[in-house]
Amino acid sequence: MDDQNGSIITEDEAALYDRQIRLWGLDAQKRLRASRVLLVGMRGIGAEICKNLVLSGVKSLTIGDSNPVNEQDFLSQFLVQRQDLGKNRAESSLQRAQQLNPMVQVKADSEDISKKSDEFYRDFDLVVATDCSADQLYISNELMSFREKPKVVKAPEKNNSGSDGEPEAKRRKVDASETTIVQKFAEFYRLKAALSCKLDDRPVKILKRLPSVYFRMKGM
Secondary structure (H helix, E strand, C coil), rough: EEECCCCCCCCCHHHCCCCHHHHCHHHHHHHCCCCCEECCCCCHHHHHHHHHHHHHHCEEEEECCCCCHHHHHHHHCCCCHHCCCCHHHHHHHHHHHHHHHCCCCEEECCCCCCCCHHHHHHHEEEEECCCCCCHHHHHHHCCCCCCCCCCCCCCCCCCCCCCCCCCCCCCCCCCCCCCCCCCEEEEEEEHHHHHCCCCCCCCCHHHHHHCCCHHHHHHH
């Protein structure tokens, strides 16, 4: 069974993913099967996302983390073992992640993502950024300006919020009996510029309108 991207669902995969195919359909599973994902950050939330992506049946998953395993990782990072203390977090997570689903190609990358070129990211359909430094968040934010791919989702480890980098959508109340077409344009602001904005001289009215997640991100 082939889709337009050339992905194939074999009989073995159809049997393995039977329940989820029944849930979201064969076409959705074939799109998953063609997806190449980069997961940045392999602490607690990164391990959970890694597990879910591998079990879902993506084509390939690259787990990236340049940091060593520390004692705190053993509280929530279930892909590393005690003997991995001090070793690279991504490489230490590779074996258990691969064992979750041998049909998914799982790779580890121990290099700092802020040192990667744009071409490196274009090999992926989706980038999931967790537990990133400020510089790494700026890099992931720049990727959001790419017209085609990759798509980027940020899931910070330190606060319980995520972002797809898009402006907040608000729905206007309109008369249901009339059809109104309004053309609007949203300007994409870079994360670095947004977080470096000075708020000292801003009116209180403007500060009250800012989403709370903005202040949490400035405190990272």
